[in-house]
Amino acid sequence: MYPRSLPYLLLLPSLALLAVLFLYPFVLVAWQAISDDGGQFTTAHFSEMLGHWKFGTAFTNTLLLTLAVVPIQIALALYMASLVTGMSRGRDAFLYIWTIPLGISDLAAGIIWLSIFEQTGFLNTFMVGLGFSEQPETFLGYQNKGTIFLAIALAEIWRATAIVLVILVAGMGLIPKEYKEAAEVFGASRWQQFTKVTLPLLKPSLQTAMILRVILAFEVFAVVAALGGTNMPILMGEVYNWQFVLRDANVAAAFALVILGISILCTLIIMWFLRTPKGATL
Amino acid sequence: MAEIKIKSVAKRFGKVEALKSIDLTIADQEFLVLLGASGCGKTTLLRIVAGLETASEGEIWIGDKRVDQLPPRDRGIAMVFQNYAVFPHLTVFENIAFGLRMAKVDQATIEKRVSKTAELMHIEALLKRYSGQLSGGQRQRVAVARALAMEPEVLLMDEPLSNLDALLRMEMRAELKSVLAESKTTTIYVTHDQVEAMSMADRIAIMNKGEIVQASDAVDIYRNPAHRFVGSFIGNPPMNFLPAKPRSEDTWSVAGVKLSGPNHNAAASASSVEFAIRPEDLIPVSEASEDAFTAQVRVIEPLGSHVLASCMVDDQLFRVVVDSDKSLQQGDTLYVKPMYDRMRWFDSSTERSL
Ligand SMILES: Nc1ncnc2c1ncn2[C@@H]1O[C@H](COP(=O)(O)OP(=O)(O)O)[C@@H](O)[C@H]1O
Ligand SMILES: [Mg+2]
Numbered sequence: 001m002y003p004r005s006l007p008y009l010l011l012l013p014s015l016a017l018l019a020v021l022f023l024y025p026f027v028l029v030a031w032q033a034i035s036d037d038g039g040q041f042t043t044a045h046f047s048e049m050l051g052h053w054k055f056g057t058a059f060t061n062t063l064l065l066t067l068a069v070v071p072i073q074i075a076l077a078l079y080m081a082s083l084v085t086g087m088s089r090g091r092d093a094f095l096y097i098w099t100i101p102l103g104i105s106d107l108a109a110g111i112i113w114l115s116i117f118e119q120t121g122f123l124n125t126f127m128v129g130l131g132f133s134e135q136p137e138t139f140l141g142y143q144n145k146g147t148i149f150l151a152i153a154l155a156e157i158w159r160a161t162a163i164v165l166v167i168l169v170a171g172m173g174l175i176p177k178e179y180k181e182a183a184e185v186f187g188a189s190r191w192q193q194f195t196k197v198t199l200p201l202l203k204p205s206l207q208t209a210m211i212l213r214v215i216l217a218f219e220v221f222a223v224v225a226a227l228g229g230t231n232m233p234i235l236m237g238e239v240y241n242w243q244f245v246l247r248d249a250n251v252a253a254a255f256a257l258v259i260l261g262i263s264i265l266c267t268l269i270i271m272w273f274l275r276t277p278k279g280a281t282l
Numbered sequence: 283m284a285e286i287k288i289k290s291v292a293k294r295f296g297k298v299e300a301l302k303s304i305d306l307t308i309a310d311q312e313f314l315v316l317l318g319a320s321g322c323g324k325t326t327l328l329r330i331v332a333g334l335e336t337a338s339e340g341e342i343w344i345g346d347k348r349v350d351q352l353p354p355r356d357r358g359i360a361m362v363f364q365n366y367a368v369f370p371h372l373t374v375f376e377n378i379a380f381g382l383r384m385a386k387v388d389q390a391t392i393e394k395r396v397s398k399t400a401e402l403m404h405i406e407a408l409l410k411r412y413s414g415q416l417s418g419g420q421r422q423r424v425a426v427a428r429a430l431a432m433e434p435e436v437l438l439m440d441e442p443l444s445n446l447d448a449l450l451r452m453e454m455r456a457e458l459k460s461v462l463a464e465s466k467t468t469t470i471y472v473t474h475d476q477v478e479a480m481s482m483a484d485r486i487a488i489m490n491k492g493e494i495v496q497a498s499d500a501v502d503i504y505r506n507p508a509h510r511f512v513g514s515f516i517g518n519p520p521m522n523f524l525p526a527k528p529r530s531e532d533t534w535s536v537a538g539v540k541l542s543g544p545n546h547n548a549a550a551s552a553s554s555v556e557f558a559i560r561p562e563d564l565i566p567v568s569e570a571s572e573d574a575f576t577a578q579v580r581v582i583e584p585l586g587s588h589v590l591a592s593c594m595v596d597d598q599l600f601r602v603v604v605d606s607d608k609s610l611q612q613g614d615t616l617y618v619k620p621m622y623d624r625m626r627w628f629d630s631s632t633e634r635s636l
Contacts (some may be wrong), residue, residue: 176367182380185332185355185386186333186380186381187355187385200371203371276371277412278414279412279414280372280414
């Protein structure tokens with residue numbers, strides 16, 4: 001037996017590092033968002049942010065994108081994880097193939113999808129070549145907000161579903177098959193086995209996957225920059241914009257705090273919805 | 283009507299032959315106990331009847347329907363799993379109600395059935411708890427209650443009382459037996475505990491290494507083992523076995539004792555024959571004689587009503603149950619005469635009784 005304090009002592013260096021490299025800059029950013037050059041408290045930066053015409057659009061776009069992408073990713077990953085878990089052979093091969101997009105950076109992913117949807121891209125070449133359309137369409141033009149949104153959502157789903165899949169496959173692997181068998185014997189259909197047994201027992205993994213995905217969806221940036229350019233303002237894009245183009249670090253910090261705020265809020269909501277009563281775990 | 287017919291069912295897991303051609307018919311409303319040592323294939327057979335495992339060969343019939351191709355939920359069964367499989371995310375109440383909810387039974391009936399079965403299994407105080415807050419024995423009783431609440435045509439139970447302490451097990455045994463006797467349920471009950479098997483069964487099927495070696499009522503199995511394994515497995519202590527040498531047409535020499543047994547011609551195919559007798563079917567006599575075994579007492583175990591003496595006859599272990607009034611000591615020589623109508627004979631190559 002080692003002393004009880006040992007784990008804490010061993011974790012201390014990482015805690016210190018976290019404080020220096022994360023907590024301290026975070027406090028600085030937070031302070032930057034609510035102070036003026038003289039070091040006085042002010043709400044001016046927030047007012048400027050809220051008053052800017054792009055704030056509302058960026059906020060709504062970010063939320064809409066999250067709402068469109070995350071549920072589809074969760075549903076898809078659940079479906080694929082069920083299939084993978086039911087496989088007796090070749091499941092590793094399938095998992096490797098499905099997780100390939102994870103190895104690609106988000107900017108690269110954006111560029112891949114750009115090369116599909118561009119005016120001279122694969123899709124247009126294909127359509128014209130097969131005679132479906134007379135001439136190339138500008139799918140990603142500023143007048144086609146809907147298509148831009150769709151392209152971004154598709155790229156995000158393609159790029160980041162695999163991480164949800166990996167988490168859910170691991171979670172499903174932890175559920176002993178006897179529970180499914182018991183449900184089957186006691187009259188549950190396949191769908192009921194899934195909704196009444198698998199899904200509730202998967203709650204902890206589902207929670208992790210959803211929190212991770214929602215936070216990452218609020219931070220989406222490179223894919224949108226590649227496919228939407230300035231036609232699709234989003235929160236993270238605005239942080240970049242204010243920091244590096246408009247050179248106003250205070251408003252950029254305010255935007256960053258908004259992202260943090262909705263991330264925390266959503267995390268709490270997800271944790272509450274997918275909570276497990278005491279004693280009801282595997 | 284739920285007669286269960288198991289026809290030539292075999293099961294292989296890769297190279298492991300778990301079941302070798304099982305044939306068994308369980309009558310409507312019968313209480314059949316599958317008894318056998320751990321690893322002999324009881325769970326596998328039960329899971330094949332339930333539809334959780336597919337037989338490599340053979341057919342399963344329930345009622346007048348062949349059910350091999352039906353999923354478990356279409357077979358009209360309820361089951362108690364060996365490892366309980368009590369859902370961790372549901373309360374005890376919802377666990378017991380699970381099957382009824384799936385069958386869309388109305389709430390009032392559900393509440394009635396749940397409280398009835400919970401009371402029967404003495405878990406009515408636990409209804410609001412989750413399985414993580416229960417002991418192994420409590421979980422096992424939830425699993426039994428969940429199956430009973432279904433009031434199924436066919437009830438499959440895999441060692442349902444194995445994790446209860448002795449007293450509670452005895453009580454549950456009696457309660458289960460009386461509940462199932464009143465119901466119209468056909469039951470297959472798996473256990474490795476012969477006392478449990480004897481006390482509960484209408485009929486016992488004894489399994490050994492993937493085969494059913496005998497299926498009969500408790501007394502018949504005890505008195506007339508059809509297979510050497512049955513004699514050596516049933517009874518505490520089990521039967522004594524001694525090799526027999528032919529003497530004349532129907533007399534045999536067993537450890538120097540002349541005994542009349544099966545006709546030599548009938549046993550002609552038997553390369554060798556074994557004599558068997560239960561330890562309590564031996565009568566102590568005062569002195570050596572031609573028809574009494576000479577036994578050297580090695581260990582004495584006083585068990586209250588009687589004394590169990592482990593002796594050696596012809597260098598073979600030979601147990602004798604004697605009245606506790608008789609004073610015995612280690613190293614004594616005991617002379618015992620077999621009760622003639624209780625002697626049994628086995629062909630030691632086929633291990634079948636003669
Ligand atoms: N899924 C399986 N895969 C391989 N072997 C198995 C499997 N299930 C059972 N067995 C083997 O089949 C034999 C019978 O097992 P089982 O039916 O569980 O015995 P019992 O319930 O009588 O203890 C054992 O030798 C066991 O190792
Ligand atoms: Mg078993």
